[in-house]
Amino acid sequence: MAQGRDWILTLNAGSSSLKFAAYDSSGKKRLVQGQVAAIGDSAKLLLEGGEERVDAQNHHAALERALDFLRAHAIEGEPLAAGHRVVHGGIRNSATLLTPDVRGDIERAAELAPLHNPPALKVMDALNSHYKGLPQVVCFDTAFHADNPKEATTIAIPAEYRNRGIRRYGFHGLSYASLVRHFSEVTGELLPRRVLALHLGAGSSLCAIVDGKGVATSMGFSPMDGLVMATRSGAIDPGVLLHLMRAE
Numbered sequence: 001m002a003q004g005r006d007w008i009l010t011l012n013a014g015s016s017s018l019k020f021a022a023y024d025s026s027g028k029k030r031l032v033q034g035q036v037a038a039i040g041d042s043a044k045l046l047l048e049g050g051e052e053r054v055d056a057q058n059h060h061a062a063l064e065r066a067l068d069f070l071r072a073h074a075i076e077g078e079p080l081a082a083g084h085r086v087v088h089g090g091i092r093n094s095a096t097l098l099t100p101d102v103r104g105d106i107e108r109a110a111e112l113a114p115l116h117n118p119p120a121l122k123v124m125d126a127l128n129s130h131y132k133g134l135p136q137v138v139c140f141d142t143a144f145h146a147d148n149p150k151e152a153t154t155i156a157i158p159a160e161y162r163n164r165g166i167r168r169y170g171f172h173g174l175s176y177a178s179l180v181r182h183f184s185e186v187t188g189e190l191l192p193r194r195v196l197a198l199h200l201g202a203g204s205s206l207c208a209i210v211d212g213k214g215v216a217t218s219m220g221f222s223p224m225d226g227l228v229m230a231t232r233s234g235a236i237d238p239g240v241l242l243h244l245m246r247a248e
Helices: 057-074 100-114 119-131 173-187 236-248
Strands: 007-013 018-024 032-039 045-046 051-054 081-086 136-140 193-201 204-211 213-217
Touching: 007 119, 018 057, 032 057, 045 057, 051 193, 057 119, 081 119, 100 119, 119 136, 136 173, 173 193, 173 204
Parallel strands: 007 081, 081 136
Antiparallel strands: 007 018, 018 032, 032 045, 045 051, 193 204, 204 213
């Protein structure tokens, strides 16, 4: 049983889902996990042992269902802290405590990740209403790529546009950081000096890693770039768009 202040809540808000997990206060042992999927009229709680229909018309309600589930599994009271996955950190390049300024940066970056940043903000706000003053830490998918060399981040457009923040940001950084951190633990071998890693799912990308640090990645300014994905075309020759604009 976990009681108030001796557990940590982690949250990953998607456009129509909310993944959640509770960890012990060390952050090393996962106590329980689940997901509220298909938020809206068909919402359901997905668990390792099956699924059940729940009432979750929005992300605020989805958070309530997640907390209900945790309480039903003896995870009670206020957590020590909460951690959020945020797809686009804008100018932010490392995990940080949520403050009004940080929230503003996430909101401004929402234009570049419209399916992910807004739901994450809704969950942060709902959690703050539920646990007033709870420390919330935000971890950015873009952070792992923040120190990529200029040749990997620069887009070949006039400087006036680059100065507005138009660059190759890269995504899935938390996935790649986890790979680097846990490679030796899982394989029993040292992480090779040079690694080509893949994150494959509905959204997919490749990342070149040297000495444990990202140096290049297939996604660029937005998560639409790079590989062909489930509902995203990936990289497209700009000439195709110009041709279609003229032809259509």
